[in-house]
Amino acid sequence: MKFIDEVKIFAKAGDGGNGIVAWLREKFMPQGGPAGGDGGNGGNVVFVANPNIHSLLDLRFQPKILAENGEDGGKKNQFGHAGADKVINLPVGTQVFDEDTNELITDLSEVGQEVVICRGGKGGWGNNRFATASRQSPDYAYSGRPGDQRNLRLSLKLMADVGLLGFPNAGKSTLLSVISAARPKIADYPFTTLVPNLGVVRRPGGKHFVVADVPGLIEGASEGHGLGFRFLKHLERVRILCHLIEPEGDLIARYETIRNELTKFSDLLISLPELIVISKSDTVTESEQKASIKDFEKYLKKAGKSCVLMSAATKEGLESLLTQLGAAVFEAQTPDNS
Ligand code: GDP
Numbered sequence: 001m002k003f004i005d006e007v008k009i010f011a012k013a014g015d016g017g018n019g020i021v022a023w024l025r026e027k028f029m030p031q032g033g034p035a036g037g038d039g040g041n042g043g044n045v046v047f048v049a050n051p052n053i054h055s056l057l058d059l060r061f062q063p064k065i066l067a068e069n070g071e072d073g074g075k076k077n078q079f080g081h082a083g084a085d086k087v088i089n090l091p092v093g094t095q096v097f098d099e100d101t102n103e104l105i106t107d108l109s110e111v112g113q114e115v116v117i118c119r120g121g122k123g124g125w126g127n128n129r130f131a132t133a134s135r136q137s138p139d140y141a142y143s144g145r146p147g148d149q150r151n152l153r154l155s156l157k158l159m160a161d162v163g164l165l166g167f168p169n170a171g172k173s174t175l176l177s178v179i180s181a182a183r184p185k186i187a188d189y190p191f192t193t194l195v196p197n198l199g200v201v202r203r204p205g206g207k208h209f210v211v212a213d214v215p216g217l218i219e220g221a222s223e224g225h226g227l228g229f230r231f232l233k234h235l236e237r238v239r240i241l242c243h244l245i246e247p248e249g250d251l252i253a254r255y256e257t258i259r260n261e262l263t264k265f266s267d268l269l270i271s272l273p274e275l276i277v278i279s280k281s282d283t284v285t286e287s288e289q290k291a292s293i294k295d296f297e298k299y300l301k302k303a304g305k306s307c308v309l310m311s312a313a314t315k316e317g318l319e320s321l322l323t324q325l326g327a328a329v330f331e332a333q334t335p336d337n338s
Pocket residue numbers: 166167168169170171172173174175185186187188189190191192193216279280281282283310311312313314
């Protein structure tokens with residue numbers, strides 16, 4: 001499935017049907033009273049957050065969303081039928097902006113959340129509505145009101161608790177596949193993850209948290225190089241970043257590169273709590289590599305930070321990693337009053 005997280009669409013609610021002018025024509029009543037019915041209301045455009053939808057792809061193929069118009073009123077005081085609502089299912093985490101004013105209209109962050117985005121026009125009154133004692137034959141009716149219409153921009157931001165972060169090849173997708181049922185693409189070359197993947201991590205006591213694996217960041221990502229920058233917005237809602245670093249070469253430089261990219265992207269990302277993880281700890285054998293890890297630990301300590309070692313291959317350090325991530329996530333959740 002193609003992952004699409006930005007679309008622009010035009011949405012229009014149905015117009016109200018027109019009220020009509022009509023007269024009762026019945027046997028023995030040549031001059032019957034007014035009998036023009038009201039027009040029906042136009043249908044609304046409604047957006048619903050549906051947990052089974054994961055991409056905005058469908059909307060690429062229907063850039064115009066139109067709800068049904070209300071029917072005109074009928075003779076003999078018949079109401080026109082109301083137009084049907086147009087209900088659009090969207091991924092949870094979709095933000096809906098007015099493209100012309102840039103105003104955030106709604107954030108579909110809750111499963112099942114339902115929002116009327118464009119309201120249908122009211123049907124017009126038929127002439128029977130205007131009859132009064134002093135005006136028994138009104139020969140006018142109201143037209144239906146037009147339905148709301150607007151240009152919209154939809155932007156999907158994934159709803160995850162933990163965001164995996166790091167250079168391509170750091171082992172993010174492998175970690176996700178080991179701790180959850182998600183099966184992201186894994187290979188020993190960079191950029192295998194071209195779309196974000198979500199995995200649910202089950203913890204003791206029936207608790208769980210959601211981890212997002214987004215395509216790797218590379219240097220210059222915030223200037224639009226590479227793939228990472230395009231997907232960084234998906235990390236903005238997480239509670240904690242899990243920054244994976246391979247245990248080779250200059251760890252400090254790689255750590256700083258990623259942190260710099262975050263700074264350039266948004267103040268929000270850089271201020272999120274982070275857990276720093278040295279991945280692939282099973283590959284650390286040579287003393288030279290150990291030295292580079294020691295340097296990195298010293299560097300972190302100066303900044304009041306620390307890191308953990310972990311191997312997705314041997315599962316060393318994995319349980320402790322999940323415990324720490326779980327603690328950060330569950331602590332941030334509002335405790336219930338039990
Ligand atoms: P990503 O680009 O950060 O998603 O990295 P991947 O998960 O695709 O992993 C990149 C490569 O590192 C793959 O060949 C993995 O098999 C390998 N790898 C990942 N985790 C470990 C680990 O814990 N130990 C070892 N030895 N290799 C790993």
